[in-house]
Amino acid sequence: MVVNASQDDPEKARRFREAALPYLDDAYTLARYLLRDAADAEDAVQECYLRAYKHFDSYRGPAMKPWLFAILRNVCRAEYARRKTAPTAVEELPEGREQTPMWNEAPETPEKQLLRRFDGDTVRKLVAALAEPFRETFVLREIQNLSYREIADVAAVPVGTVMSRLARARAMLRSAWLAEQEQVK
Amino acid sequence: MTCEEAEVLIHALIDGELDAGHAREVEAHVEGCAHCAALMKEYQEIRQAIAESDVRYKAPLELRRKIEKALPQPQAAPSRRSVLRGFAMGSAVSAMAATGLVAIVLRNDDEQRIENEVVSAHLRSLQAGHLIDVVSTDQHTVKPWFNGKLDVSPPVIDLTAQGFTLIGGRLDYVNAREIGAVVYKRRQHVINLFVAQTANTERKAAQTSTLQGFNIRRWSDRGLNYWAVSDLGADELTEFGDKFEATMRANKEG
Numbered sequence: 478m479v480v481n482a483s484q485d486d487p488e489k490a491r492r493f494r495e496a497a498l499p500y501l502d503d504a505y506t507l508a509r510y511l512l513r514d515a516a517d518a519e520d521a522v523q524e525c526y527l528r529a530y531k532h533f534d535s536y537r538g539p540a541m542k543p544w545l546f547a548i549l550r551n552v553c554r555a556e557y558a559r560r561k562t563a564p565t566a567v568e569e570l571p572e573g574r575e576q577t578p579m580w581n582e583a584p585e586t587p588e589k590q591l592l593r594r595f596d597g598d599t600v601r602k603l604v605a606a607l608a609e610p611f612r613e614t615f616v617l618r619e620i621q622n623l624s625y626r627e628i629a630d631v632a633a634v635p636v637g638t639v640m641s642r643l644a645r646a647r648a649m650l651r652s653a654w655l656a657e658q659e660q661v662k
Numbered sequence: 663m664t665c666e667e668a669e670v671l672i673h674a675l676i677d678g679e680l681d682a683g684h685a686r687e688v689e690a691h692v693e694g695c696a697h698c699a700a701l702m703k704e705y706q707e708i709r710q711a712i713a714e715s716d717v718r719y720k721a722p723l724e725l726r727r728k729i730e731k732a733l734p735q736p737q738a739a740p741s742r743r744s745v746l747r748g749f750a751m752g753s754a755v756s757a758m759a760a761t762g763l764v765a766i767v768l769r770n771d772d773e774q775r776i777e778n779e780v781v782s783a784h785l786r787s788l789q790a791g792h793l794i795d796v797v798s799t800d801q802h803t804v805k806p807w808f809n810g811k812l813d814v815s816p817p818v819i820d821l822t823a824q825g826f827t828l829i830g831g832r833l834d835y836v837n838a839r840e841i842g843a844v845v846y847k848r849r850q851h852v853i854n855l856f857v858a859q860t861a862n863t864e865r866k867a868a869q870t871s872t873l874q875g876f877n878i879r880r881w882s883d884r885g886l887n888y889w890a891v892s893d894l895g896a897d898e899l900t901e902f903g904d905k906f907e908a909t910m911r912a913n914k915e916g
Contacts, residue, residue: 490734505721519725526729592707597716619712625679644670647705654708
């Protein structure tokens with residue numbers, strides 16, 4: 478993995494380092510949740526930074542973090558596609574499921590008692606268990622703190638879709654949270 | 663507004679993404695609807711719980727190294743070199759003076775950048791679970807751990823008797839190179855002591871500076887550059903540096 482000679486501009490590299498490397502942990506975190514595999518996440522982030530560096534000349538904004546995430550997401554989509562043809566493809570929701578109204582999801586009446594707190598590992602597990610594309614939307618919002626507009630740009634969907642996906646993601650996470658709580662009682 | 667609509671819109675309300683008019687409508691619904699009010703409260707609690715738990719990952723050092731390696735390596739910016747050449751056009755005397763001046767400017771600039779990176783590395787290390795690669799209060803465990811991982815062997819000394827507890831070591835990344843970090847603790851304060859090789863074997867007396875609220879004490883001795891970074895007060899960090907240097911001298915003489 479070596480950047481070709483025409484890209485070999487130390488000043489550009491310095492600007493890129495300063496602008497993009499502070500988000501390395503953020504990018505890696507997103508890749509971990511999207512791909513649910515440490516080695517694949519590492520490869521994806523590396524590829525993302527190489528592509529970002531290549532296109533850095535034409536970068537004029539938006540903010541660096543969503544710009545990197547949009548590139549990273551494309552890299553991860555390619556990885557999904559590769560897995561689909563592999564025998565151990567991850568499950569994807571069939572088209573249309575996204576439209577299922579969420580009030581079919583968790584009809585139980587919310588309880589009065591406070592929700593139980595879980596340790597980091599358990600929370601990571603619950604988030605990682607969310608189905609795509611809800612997991613992606615959820616992680617961009619709750620862990621990466623992107624606005625709806627930024628999420629819409631990263632995921633290339635309308636803002637309304639971001640809102641409905643996020644509502645579904647939170648409803649699913651709430652059900653999983655309550656189920657986990659039931660289990661450890 | 664129906665519950666079905668509200669169940670979607672409460673999320674945008676929680677996230678502060680609704681305009682004032684819609685926010686009022688959703689709030690009015692939630693006030694009059696126990697079901698939606700309870701749901702919203704739960705969502706807020708989950709949100710809070712996630713914000714407060716350690717759900718992030720730290721990029722492995724190896725990944726950072728691979729990306730750094732793929733990028734063109736940093737050099738003195740050409741603009742500065744042309745400044746230097748510009749000065750050199752003058753008389754020999756002024757050229758020498760100018761070279762000295764520019765050398766100082768360059769070094770300060772470089773030091774500033776490295777101090778920035780050292781503070782970033784310190785901050786990264788404070789994220790949960792990222793502080794130490796080898797956990798040990800025993801210098802004879804920490805020191806050999808660095809063998810083969812770095813081109814230098816960072817001195818690891820026990821300062822427990824002096825009030826600074828050795829808690830372990832870590833590999834980190836500063837100035838596009840792997841660097842050793844020896845980790846000490848005083849009360850609840852972490853001190854990262856970064857150690858890197860330098861071509862210059864001259865001893866340089868310690869200087870203390872402050873960056874982003876952290877104190878940095880840096881010195882050079884026998885071909886090694888040291889940066890101690892901590893949120894400890896400048897006086898206590900100075901004490902740390904003094905005791906470290908004194909113990910190093912005693913070890914050498916003894």
